[in-house]
Amino acid sequence: MSNTPEFWLSGPVPDVPPLLQPAAHALLQSVREIKTYLTDFPEDKLWENPMGRASVGFHLRHIIGVLDRMLTYADKKALTEEQFHFLKNEGNGENAPSSQQLIADFETKVNQALNYFKNTPESILTEERFVGRKKLPSTVIGLLFHAAEHCQRHVGQLLVTVSAVKD
Template identity: 85%
Template sequence: MSSNQEYWLSGPIPDVPALLQPAAHALLQSVREVKQYLLGFPEEKLWEKPFGRASVGFHLRHITGVLDRMLTYSDKKALTSEQFDFLKNEGNGKNAPSSKALITDFETKVHQALEYFKNTPEAILAEERFVGRKKLPSTVIGLLFHAAEHSQRHVGQLLVTASALKEST
């Protein structure tokens, strides 16, 4: 597959159920784009908030955290105290890992998600699941699709922020 070709045009990902292929493709595309957009990105700008908008560091942590939380809810589990701590600190740049480490964390979580997809029978995709303390209704496929589209949305925001910050140097 060419590095310019988008994942959704590359054919099925082995062992991922057909109905989860679009989510898997979107997550893989997100990883590729994050790596591409942050080539040569100045590390000292990782937590800058241009125009009061979210930092690149926040976007990287947030997409990893949301993916983790959606997988947890899909698995009928409640969030752990570690997940709540992660959520609380997504925008905190103090003692934060490097952009390379944040990218690696996201890529690792995407590969965990793909393994989860491979072990998710299509027969349960319409099953009801609940989100958060308020127990808001969703479904397995709703949670997994949201994780993928949410990642793509934040990657787009990351691109704009990273581009603006690169231009300002």
């Protein structure tokens, strides 16, 4: 990592409401770390499952999918057939995009999330939302926070997997 401070130490993200700053910082940090960890990553290792654990490719696809699904739920919408198809194939390396394309797709999804944050009034953050077919209860802020922390969790797992398969 560089000497650049982590995003949470870099001041507010412009136009993001104060209560959503931690989620914005976590997502931006995730992008930075993924780009760093996957510099010169061998493409033929993208779908390897070391010790039976999830592949780097899975982690990249999964964080894109989770972020997309949490934004959908926060927006009071049900998942589409396309989203269910994406979910079903997150771990499938057949005909999968390259690691660089997956990184670009994640960065695009993070930018969509940041735009969502910028257009989300703090007054609705505690409004109830429902997750999945079982309609499990959450809130707007719960979904947005979960999206960010879930990405961070998988970035950590991705780092370990990169270390295990790169050598």
